[in-house]
Amino acid sequence: MGLVRKQIPQSPEEPAPPSATPDELIRRLDDPDPERRREAALDLDGMPEAVPELLARLGPEQEPRVRDAVLTTLAAHDTEAVAAGLAVHLASDEAGLRTAVAEALATMPRSTPALIPDLLAAPDHDVRVMTAMVLADLPHPDAQSWLARMIDEDPHANVVTAAIDALLPAATAEHVPVLQAAARRFPDDPFLQFTVRSALPRLAGTA
Amino acid sequence: MADATSTGAGLSDADFARFTEYFYKRTGIHFTAGKRYFVDKRVEACIRNSSHSTFASWFAALRTRDRSELLQELINQLTVNETYFLREDYQFDALLSTVLPQVLSARGGVRRITGALKILSLPCSTGEEPYSIALRLLEEWDQIDHVDVEIHGADIDSAVLAKAAHASYGERSLQRVPKAWLNKYFVPVGSGRHQVDDGIRSAVTLHRVNVCDTASMRAFRDYDVIFCRNVLIYFDELSSRRAAENLYGALRPGGYLFLGHSESMSRISPIFTPTRLPEGIVYQRPTGAN
Numbered sequence: 222m223g224l225v226r227k228q229i230p231q232s233p234e235e236p237a238p239p240s241a242t243p244d245e246l247i248r249r250l251d252d253p254d255p256e257r258r259r260e261a262a263l264d265l266d267g268m269p270e271a272v273p274e275l276l277a278r279l280g281p282e283q284e285p286r287v288r289d290a291v292l293t294t295l296a297a298h299d300t301e302a303v304a305a306g307l308a309v310h311l312a313s314d315e316a317g318l319r320t321a322v323a324e325a326l327a328t329m330p331r332s333t334p335a336l337i338p339d340l341l342a343a344p345d346h347d348v349r350v351m352t353a354m355v356l357a358d359l360p361h362p363d364a365q366s367w368l369a370r371m372i373d374e375d376p377h378a379n380v381v382t383a384a385i386d387a388l389l390p391a392a393t394a395e396h397v398p399v400l401q402a403a404a405r406r407f408p409d410d411p412f413l414q415f416t417v418r419s420a421l422p423r424l425a426g427t428a
Numbered sequence: 429m430a431d432a433t434s435t436g437a438g439l440s441d442a443d444f445a446r447f448t449e450y451f452y453k454r455t456g457i458h459f460t461a462g463k464r465y466f467v468d469k470r471v472e473a474c475i476r477n478s479s480h481s482t483f484a485s486w487f488a489a490l491r492t493r494d495r496s497e498l499l500q501e502l503i504n505q506l507t508v509n510e511t512y513f514l515r516e517d518y519q520f521d522a523l524l525s526t527v528l529p530q531v532l533s534a535r536g537g538v539r540r541i542t543g544a545l546k547i548l549s550l551p552c553s554t555g556e557e558p559y560s561i562a563l564r565l566l567e568e569w570d571q572i573d574h575v576d577v578e579i580h581g582a583d584i585d586s587a588v589l590a591k592a593a594h595a596s597y598g599e600r601s602l603q604r605v606p607k608a609w610l611n612k613y614f615v616p617v618g619s620g621r622h623q624v625d626d627g628i629r630s631a632v633t634l635h636r637v638n639v640c641d642t643a644s645m646r647a648f649r650d651y652d653v654i655f656c657r658n659v660l661i662y663f664d665e666l667s668s669r670r671a672a673e674n675l676y677g678a679l680r681p682g683g684y685l686f687l688g689h690s691e692s693m694s695r696i697s698p699i700f701t702p703t704r705l706p707e708g709i710v711y712q713r714p715t716g717a718n
């Protein structure tokens with residue numbers, strides 16, 4: 222008893238052999254054991270042929286840990302097809318799924334920006350709210366101007382409030398007129414009024 | 429010319445507030461107004477080393493175009509990378525007083541446990557952390573004579589692993605080690621340096637691995653406790669997610685993950701359950717159905 226040394230069978234410098242072929246891994250996405258599904262999703266990293274299969278599992282998958290593994294692998298591809306396949310879930314009735322998808326899209330700076338114009342024009346205002354969430358963390362030079370445009374033009378108070386929240390960490394004094402205009406557009410929305418009122422003093426004097 | 433509330437970096441009070449809010453959101457590290465001079469000097473250095481001439485353009489780029497590169501340098505400037513024995517040892521207090529008893533209980537208690545308790549330090553750098561865990565267990569855990577414990581250290585850098593294997597440390601690394609422990613577990617090797625004795629060195633297994641590499645991390649399984657401190661803040665979002673997934677896979681269901689005091693898993697991945705202990709937050713792999 223006490224401290225004991227474990228001799229692992231393989232050299233630690235050598236990666237473990239692949240756990241299965243791509244076809245086997247794809248079949249494991251339907252395994253009854255969620256841990257097997259989770260590991261299969263992660264092991265499909267870097268395999269573009271698995272993208273359609275991973276996208277197809279995203280909606281039906283009920284285990285959040287498996288869903289997150291699927292999203293981690295998909296987001297690494299950062300292609301237009303993946304971004305488009307993910308964006309449809311921004312309209313999901315399941316809050317966990319649409320939030321997880323928004324977080325994944327925010328990690329895809331190459332492909333997500335091309336979707337933004339359509340998402341900003343989505344008829345479902347909840348999709349536009351989720352788009353503000355994406356833009357909050359998307360590392361892209363136009364993210365702030367898209368958010369400012371949402372604040373300036375979107376007809377729904379919830380969307381505008383979400384966009385203000387998303388913009389605030391990067392907002393400067395130059396955004397004060399945009400926020401003030403939003404407050405004038407929605408004089409009867411107490412949450413939006415509170416958000417703008419809280420933000421304005423912090424922006425004064427920023428560069 | 430800077431105004432009365434500005435620095436050479438051009439940070440007004442409002443910019444400082446905005447910067448510290450951003451940095452807190454990104455890393456979990458909060459700088460109070462008392463750290464203003466420290467922050468200003470290092471932000472100035474970051475701006476000087478970048479292609480930007482003003483705080484405003486640098487800060488905008490930090491959040492957008494050159495984000496990962498600029499953020500990495502900023503984190504390097506604003507964090508202390510030095511490691512030493514018994515660093516942030518309140519987490520070792522939590523390990524001994526709460527986590528290990530719970531792990532032991534979950535695995536059937538001293539009499540029924542099968543196999544060793546497994547603890548992983550990742551990244552282990554030059555070895556101070558895994559050896560600190562060994563010292564605390566040997567000196568302060570009343571079950572150490574009744575249970576087998578494996579301690580593993582892992583790092584991506586083979587050079588630091590070689591130093592960890594040699595386990596010879598100078599005064600700065602050893603400043604928090606009690607003299608009695610120094611006499612008991614270390615051997616003087618000259619020039620004020622001390623080497624961890626053979627017994628402890630041979631009990632700690634070292635590995636080279638990249639925490640973001642799922643294939644390599646597959647070799648790490650069934651750990652009861654993982655210390656992964658002050659590394660995830662250096663990763664971009666996608667790498668952090670991948671690392672979190674791999675740490676999850678390396679833990680036994682119900683196992684515990686310690687992050688650095690300034691790090692939060694909640695902004696990386698929702699797959700762990702945060703658990704509040706008297707000594708702070710620790711993250712647990714849910715026991716689930718598997």
